[in-house]
Amino acid sequence: RKEVEQDPGPFNVPEGATVAFNCTYSNSASQSFFWYRQDCRKEPKLLMSVYSSGNEDGRFTAQLNRASQYISLLIRDSKLSDSATYLCVVNFRDSSYKLIFGSGTRLLVRP
Amino acid sequence: ETGVTQTPRHLVMGMTNKKSLKCEQHLGHNAMYWYKQSAKKPLELMFVYSLEERVENNSVPSRFSPECPNSSHLFLHLHTLQPEDSALYLCASSRETGVYEQYFGPGTRLTVT
Numbered sequence: 001r002k003e004v005e006q007d008p009g010p011f012n013v014p015e016g017a018t019v020a021f022n023c024t025y026s027n028s029a030s031q032s033f034f035w036y037r038q039d040c041r042k043e044p045k046l047l048m049s050v051y052s053s054g055n056e057d058g059r060f061t062a063q064l065n066r067a068s069q070y071i072s073l074l075i076r077d078s079k080l081s082d083s084a085t086y087l088c089v090v091n092f093r094d095s096s097y098k099l100i101f102g103s104g105t106r107l108l109v110r111p
Numbered sequence: 112e113t114g115v116t117q118t119p120r121h122l123v124m125g126m127t128n129k130k131s132l133k134c135e136q137h138l139g140h141n142a143m144y145w146y147k148q149s150a151k152k153p154l155e156l157m158f159v160y161s162l163e164e165r166v167e168n169n170s171v172p173s174r175f176s177p178e179c180p181n182s183s184h185l186f187l188h189l190h191t192l193q194p195e196d197s198a199l200y201l202c203a204s205s206r207e208t209g210v211y212e213q214y215f216g217p218g219t220r221l222t223v224t
Contacts, residue, residue, distance in 0.1 A: 032210040043201055043215035044154070087154075091210050098144075098167065099213060103153040 001026050004102040006088050012108045017078045021105045023088030024070045033064055035073050036087040038104065044087055047073075078109045114138050115216035117202050123222045126192060132219045134185040134202030142208040143185040145177060146201040148218075154201070160185060161208045192223045 005024045013019050025033075033050035048055065050062040050071050061074040071090075075082055088102035115136045124130050136143060145157040159167035160179040174196075176188040185202055199220050203213040 032212075034212055041199070041220075043218050046212050046214065049212060098156055098159060098208070101154045 003027065003092065003100045004088055004090050006102040006105045008103060008105060010106040010108050012110060013078055014110055015078055015080060017109075018074065018076045019078055019107065020072055020074045021086055021088075021107075022070050022072050023090075023102055023105075024068075025088075025090045025100075026069070027090070027092040028066075028069060030090045030092055032091040032099070033062075033071050034089040034099070035060075035062055035071075036089055036101075038085045038087055040084075044101075047086070075107075078107075080109050080111065083107055083109045114214050115202060115204055117200075117216035117219055119219055120217060121220050121222075123224060124189070124192065125224055126194070128192075129188070129190040131189065132187040132200055132202075132221075134187075134216055136183055136185075136202075136204040136214075136216075138204055138214060140204040140206050140214075141182055142205045142211075143179060143182070144203040144205075144213065145185065145187050146203065147198045148201060149198040157187075159208060166208065189221075192221075194223050197221055197223045 003026050035047040036044040037047045038044040050064050054063045059076045063072045085104040085106045087104045089099050118133045143160045147155045156169050157171045158177045163179045178186040199218045201218045202216040205211040205213045
């Protein structure tokens with residue numbers, strides 16, 4: 001089983017749609033969870049941290065389910081500019097120096 | 112955004128050349144990282160430094176040699192590279208290693224001919 005697993009997509013949605021991505025992780029002792037966004041040929045950029053209680057930032061909502069070991073990202077009212085690859089990132093306590101990056105889920109928002 | 116800068120942004124080098132990539136962070140962080148990202152592949156962690164001390168070397172070939180002279184600067188020295196080393200090389204920093212979010216530089220796009 002991969003340490004951090006994501007559906008590669010692409011998710012192809014119309015503008016204004018709501019889209020959700022899930023990510024599963026293998027280490028039950030993980031403490032930190034993040035979503036990053038990566039545009040084509042650019043660096044990953046932090047989108048939001050994911051807290052146990054769930055958190056929202058504008059059109060973006062992140063949820064954590066520790067029992068099932070997954071995190072989710074919900075994007076409401078999709079914009080063309082949301083087209084990117086979304087990376088799920090988790091820290092593992094037994095790999096104390098690093099974060100584990102998923103392979104990413106590609107989102108295409110069409111007019 | 113100038114939190115983490117990298118130079119050069121693009122580099123073309125022959126297999127017998129020696130070159131260096133430079134990274135500088137202006138965020139007051141104590142940890143710095145080198146990643147490799149090949150086309151359509153996930154990020155691969157190469158090296159981790161904490162307070163200028165290397166704490167992880169992810170089975171990277173010796174033709175890649177990192178250097179961290181202080182907590183703000185990180186170098187990646189390259190020599191006798193192979194064409195398959197062509198990739199985007201990304202530098203990142205974080206407050207400390209482990210649980211904290213990482214901030215990335217824009218990367219150096221390297222082509223080995």
